[in-house]
Amino acid sequence: MATLRVAAVPELAPMKVAQISKPGGDFELVEREIPKPGAGQVRIKVQACGICHSDSFTKEGQWPGIEYPRVPGHEVAGIVDEAGAGVSAWKKGQRVGVGWHGGQDNTCVYCRRGDFGNCRNLKVPGISYDGGYQQYMVTPVEALVAIPETLSDAEAAPLLCAGITTFNALRHSGAGPGDLVAVQGVGGLGHLGIQFANKFGYKVAAIGRGPENATLAKKLGASVYIDSKATNAAEELQKLGGAQVVLATAPSSKGMSELIDGLAPHGKLMVIGADFQPIQVTPIQLISGVRTIQGWASGTPTDSEDTLRFAELSGVRPMIETYPLERVGEAYARMMSGNAQFRVVLTM
Ligand SMILES: [Zn+2]
Ligand SMILES: [Zn+2]
16 A cells, blocks of 8 residues: 655645555554545545445455555446536536446456446455445446435445345346245345336245344345244245245355245246355256246446345335444454354444
């Protein structure tokens, strides 16, 4: 990091930043100069940034090519503070967010097909460049998401990763109104998945380990709660006719594997919980019932805008715990503990 401090001019007053300076390192609160946006970029005055489990890629150095020190954070909500050269569509003072999709190259074969989400050189805030655990961040304009008036910054932030991922996976799952959709895991992703699935008109079965979240899952819109510790969840799903879709949100490959037999004919296991272990399935399980296993990764900034608009229309909101940026270490530990109800959000 820079050690030389330029003579203080008001515009370049230092800002507070929470950085990781080496893989496995602790969070360090440091001061940096406020960055200037380049051509095609904006500077965002960050108001809130969600803490996502994927931030551990940066914290622990589990993503190839990260340059340290790095500021994590890809659930960013704030306002445009300054627009760089050539930026006309976004104005100073406008409310914006940034999610996992932090920019594309516009030149690779997938971008040329319009499939920006699969850009070969996709940039991710907090991994490819400094993310939202700081008071100001600079981002390319193609990463920006407009935030509707009725959503607060702290509510909007988790919708830009946890929200868009569950919303987008469900709307591309092939399930129709009235279908049985199971949401595995009542956590950061799952509590949003249950709400979206309910508002999409599915019959929702929430699957959790233990009875603790049964009442909450029903409050969020599940009509059935299945305790996968006490019962065989796949059998319970079959008693209900089989699930058209199982949205697998808890990062447990074992838990996902156990649910494949709960799928109806033509059913789909939609995988969004990130685990490094293999999912176990036999060809026979897939062949009988013509079942599918599919992964889903987030989406583009316009998908995020769809998510926010749907949240605004339907009343879907994340349940959050907020911490000031200064308590980032504690906030991150709270997220990692799995005990947060349900998304942890830093406020600046
Ligand atoms: Zn995330
Ligand atoms: Zn590309």
